[in-house]
Amino acid sequence: MxxxxxxxxxxxxxxxxxxAVRTEKPMTDYAKDQQSLHDNHERLKAARLAREAKSKNSRA
Known part of the structure; x- marks a missing residue:
């Protein structure tokens, strides 16, 4: 037993x-563009926040 x-x-x-490994559907061109736009937006936002924080520190 x-x-x-x-x-x-x-x-x-x-x-x-x-x-079996679950395969994800390949990204469409539209989805790739949207992901690229989102990534770029996040990168620019982080750069802007870093600049603002630096300028606040230099003024203080």
Missing amino acids: KSEAKAARHLREANNAFK
């Missing part, structure tokens, strides 16, 4: 280890 349970456990672990 124990060996059957052990074999079943090993089989479950092996199945989990070799599960």
Whole structure:
């Protein structure tokens, strides 16, 4: 009985280890453009906040 349970456990672990990987759908051109726009916006926002913080520190 124990060996059957052990074999079943090993089989479950092996199945989990070799599960088919879920593939994501490739990004469309529109989605790539949107992601690029978002990333650029975040980069510019961070740069602006850094400039503002630097100017506040230099004034103080």
